[in-house]
Amino acid sequence: MVRHAVVVGAFVVAFVSAGASPVLPWMDTSLSPDARASLVVQQLTQDEKFQLVHGYYGGNIGGIQHIPEDAIPDLPNSAGYILGIKRLGIPALKETDAGLGIANHRHMRASDTATALPSGLANAATWNLDLAYSLGTVLGREARDKGLNVVLGGAMNLTREPRGGRSFEYAGEDPLLAGVMVGEQVRGTQAQGVVSTVKHYALNSQETARTSLSANIKWAAARESDLLAFEIAIERSHPGAVMCSYNRINSTYGCENSYLLTKVLKQDWGFPGWVMSDWGAVHSTVAAANAGLDQESAFLADSTDFFGEPLKKAVADGSVSQARLDDMAHRVLRSAFAAGVIDNPPQKKPTDLKAHAGIVQHAAEQGIVLLKNEGLLPLAATAKRIAVIGGHADLGVMSGGGSSQVIPIGSTPETEIPVGGPAFKFPGLGWVRQPAMVFDPPAPLVEIRRLAPKAKVQFDDGKDIERAAKLARASDIVIVFADQWMSEARDVPSLSLPGDQNELIAAIAAANPHTIVVLETGGPVLMPWLDAVPSVIEAWYSGNRGGTAIANILFGKINPSGRLPVTFPAAEEQLAHPKIIGEGTMSNPYAPGTVPPPLDGDYFEGANIGYRWFDLKNQKPLFSFGHGLSYTQFSYAALETSGGKALSVRFTLTNTGKRTGWETAQVYAVPPSADGKAVRRLVGWAKVELKPGETRQVSVTAELRTLASFSETANAWQLAAGAYQVSIGASSQDLKLNAMVNMDAVALKP
Ligand code: BGC
Numbered sequence: 001m002v003r004h005a006v007v008v009g010a011f012v013v014a015f016v017s018a019g020a021s022p023v024l025p026w027m028d029t030s031l032s033p034d035a036r037a038s039l040v041v042q043q044l045t046q047d048e049k050f051q052l053v054h055g056y057y058g059g060n061i062g063g064i065q066h067i068p069e070d071a072i073p074d075l076p077n078s079a080g081y082i083l084g085i086k087r088l089g090i091p092a093l094k095e096t097d098a099g100l101g102i103a104n105h106r107h108m109r110a111s112d113t114a115t116a117l118p119s120g121l122a123n124a125a126t127w128n129l130d131l132a133y134s135l136g137t138v139l140g141r142e143a144r145d146k147g148l149n150v151v152l153g154g155a156m157n158l159t160r161e162p163r164g165g166r167s168f169e170y171a172g173e174d175p176l177l178a179g180v181m182v183g184e185q186v187r188g189t190q191a192q193g194v195v196s197t198v199k200h201y202a203l204n205s206q207e208t209a210r211t212s213l214s215a216n217i218k219w220a221a222a223r224e225s226d227l228l229a230f231e232i233a234i235e236r237s238h239p240g241a242v243m244c245s246y247n248r249i250n251s252t253y254g255c256e257n258s259y260l261l262t263k264v265l266k267q268d269w270g271f272p273g274w275v276m277s278d279w280g281a282v283h284s285t286v287a288a289a290n291a292g293l294d295q296e297s298a299f300l301a302d303s304t305d306f307f308g309e310p311l312k313k314a315v316a317d318g319s320v321s322q323a324r325l326d327d328m329a330h331r332v333l334r335s336a337f338a339a340g341v342i343d344n345p346p347q348k349k350p351t352d353l354k355a356h357a358g359i360v361q362h363a364a365e366q367g368i369v370l371l372k373n374e375g376l377l378p379l380a381a382t383a384k385r386i387a388v389i390g391g392h393a394d395l396g397v398m399s400g401g402g403s404s405q406v407i408p409i410g411s412t413p414e415t416e417i418p419v420g421g422p423a424f425k426f427p428g429l430g431w432v433r434q435p436a437m438v439f440d441p442p443a444p445l446v447e448i449r450r451l452a453p454k455a456k457v458q459f460d461d462g463k464d465i466e467r468a469a470k471l472a473r474a475s476d477i478v479i480v481f482a483d484q485w486m487s488e489a490r491d492v493p494s495l496s497l498p499g500d501q502n503e504l505i506a507a508i509a510a511a512n513p514h515t516i517v518v519l520e521t522g523g524p525v526l527m528p529w530l531d532a533v534p535s536v537i538e539a540w541y542s543g544n545r546g547g548t549a550i551a552n553i554l555f556g557k558i559n560p561s562g563r564l565p566v567t568f569p570a571a572e573e574q575l576a577h578p579k580i581i582g583e584g585t586m587s588n589p590y591a592p593g594t595v596p597p598p599l600d601g602d603y604f605e606g607a608n609i610g611y612r613w614f615d616l617k618n619q620k621p622l623f624s625f626g627h628g629l630s631y632t633q634f635s636y637a638a639l640e641t642s643g644g645k646a647l648s649v650r651f652t653l654t655n656t657g658k659r660t661g662w663e664t665a666q667v668y669a670v671p672p673s674a675d676g677k678a679v680r681r682l683v684g685w686a687k688v689e690l691k692p693g694e695t696r697q698v699s700v701t702a703e704l705r706t707l708a709s710f711s712e713t714a715n716a717w718q719l720a721a722g723a724y725q726v727s728i729g730a731s732s733q734d735l736k737l738n739a740m741v742n743m744d745a746v747a748l749k750p
Contacts, residue, residue: 253283277297289328396546445459667702683706
């Protein structure tokens with residue numbers, strides 16, 4: 001009951017009763033997030049507006065970021081922090097990295113562990129939308145339960161450079177697969193009442209020279225590839241924020257690129273949320289603000305405090321308009337309202353970790369790809385002597401390094417192996433720990449022993465090849481694990497497994513023909529020993545239940561169903577860029593003092609990334625995009641198509657084998673082209689579980705934008721009229737059914 005009212009600013013605020021909290025008009029949940037944000041913006045002082053667009057590190061950083069005293073106890077020791085506005089009921093924004101679990105990079109929060117998800121590539125390899133959504137819910141819930149309200153997730157730069165140090169964080173080379181899978185994950189995260197980003201916008205394809213490289217590409221080609229992935233993910237998930245990238249795109253930095261931030265993102269796609277910078281990615285005040293950057297993250301990471309005093313000056317002298325500043329603040333607030341972090345702020349509480357373990361196990365099991373199997377798998381329960389060799393299989397499964405690093409549930413000092421030498425002194429910060437390779441428990445060795453209780457399972461770390469080969473000779477079955485550590489800020493030098501792991505595998509295979517290789521890699525690798533090895537599994541970085549998932553697949557408790565989201569080349573010469581652009585120019589934000597010179601990268605391959613490049617050049621990869629085997633077999637029949645203004649297909653799938661299994665039926669199409677240079681594109685897929693002998697009819701409606709060209713002049717997608725070749729396949733090169741379909745000319749607005 002309203003007893004009296006007072007005036008706050010120009011606003012009348014009603015009090016329910018004397019002494020009770022005011023009923024703030026913007027807390028009326030029947031209003032839209034935009035209406036609520038507008039009400040708040042009207043109340044903000046000029047200083048409060050600046051406060052909303054200016055970020056701090058999430059920790060106190062030796063006291064050098066001059067954060068107001070009363071905020072210090074509230075700092076979450078995570079990636080970032082935006083001051084709240086208490087008098088208006090606006091909470092601080094507590095930002096955490098959380099692509100693959102709630103990150104705790106270099107133990108920022110002592111003893112804080114979280115559920116480690118399978119890598120982004122492993123998630124994409126499930127081709128399972130429901131699982132991607134569920135993984136997103138794990139991120140959102142664990143963020144909430146740790147009191148954090150902004151998740152810096154949704155990493156999705158297409159794999160243009162398979163040696164890229166962050167390939168493991170992303171979702172592969174195809175815009176449709178990446179957009180859909182990341183979109184579903186972000187949707188799952190935000191449904192828990194936290195904001196999520198998608199990042200890094202855009203074309204941040206490699207770590208080498210990542211702060212100085214200009215990704216040069218025709219805008220239409222960018223729209224048809226990397227930007228299409230963002231477009232799809234954003235329209236599916238409505239992320240509260242988009243993080244702009246370190247690199248330059250067509251000569252202009254990502255965080256001051258008005259074409260990308262304003263024209264494409266905000267105007268064409270109608271993105272209502274805010275653009276936050278990557279940490280250290282801002283290079284200007286006026287140019288960035290006017291290009292569409294809404295918030296400078298952790299300003300200390302930048303060379304100067306661009307959105308602090310300089311922005312105040314710029315607004316005062318009119319070089320950035322008041323309307324633009326109001327828009328920046330509005331965007332932050334409307335996303336906070338939309339996600340629910342203002343109505344329902346996260347409270348710290350214990351997480352249901354058991355439920356989350358179940359989800360990540362399920363995802364790991366569906367993301368692991370059986371690359372080759374000449375009869376060895378699933379393992380017979382009769383093997384008496386099993387050798388497990390290499391790949392730190394006694395510790396856990398490999399995870400990737402950098403800001404996304406999770407300290408997994410069950411971690412111990414032994415599950416971390418320091419890399420890169422001693423700690424170094426960061427000016428102003430003091431001593432910073434070098435990263436470590438972090439292994440996620442449980443160890444595959446333990447899980448293999450659990451499933452083979454009657455066998456003698458012996459482990460050799462593989463460091464002495466002869467010793468390992470001796471064990472292999474004395475065993476019935478050998479499981480060799482090989483791992484490759486990838487990390488943000490450093491690309492891997494080549495697609496070869498590091499160290500002498502190739503020699504190890506070759507020696508083991510020569511010693512015992514019953515050898516299975518399990519790869520734990522961040523992305524594709526070369527396999528010079530492939531012909532000598534009957535069975536190969538790509539387990540990626542498989543997260544906190546990866547060890548269990550690998551064992552379940554080896555012993556046939558789970559029928560593998562992962563499909564490659566990236567092409568595995570047969571040689572690096574097959575790549576569009578046989579050498580990493582700017583090879584050797586490492587730009588490592590963790591090693592200050594290395595400022596690389598500007599570099600131009602010519603992405604002449606345009607939208608023909610990955611399998612499209614291989615098709616264009618008529619090259620045979622080692623394993624093609626979409627490939628993955630099962631312990632059962634499937635047959636495809638009865639293709640029906642329908643064209644015109646929309647493209648859809650129907651066909652039947654039958655499980656012709658003896659086990660229940662999942663098939664991922666992929667639909668590809670080739671548009672008509674005068675020069676014959678159009679290549680096959682993934683336009684849709686269906687992942688279906690079938691019992692032995694079961695037949696199911698499957699329908700797929702094609703995503704037309706993957707077939708259309710983007711016209712800059714018409715500012716629209718244009719689908720050419722004509723005959724399209726449509727194929728249904730078990731991979732981009734294993735096509736089972738084909739048809740020609742006539743399509744009308746269709747124009748689609750972005
Ligand atoms: C990464 C971002 C991350 C940020 C905050 C940067 O180094 O590129 O992905 O969100 O740090 O930790």
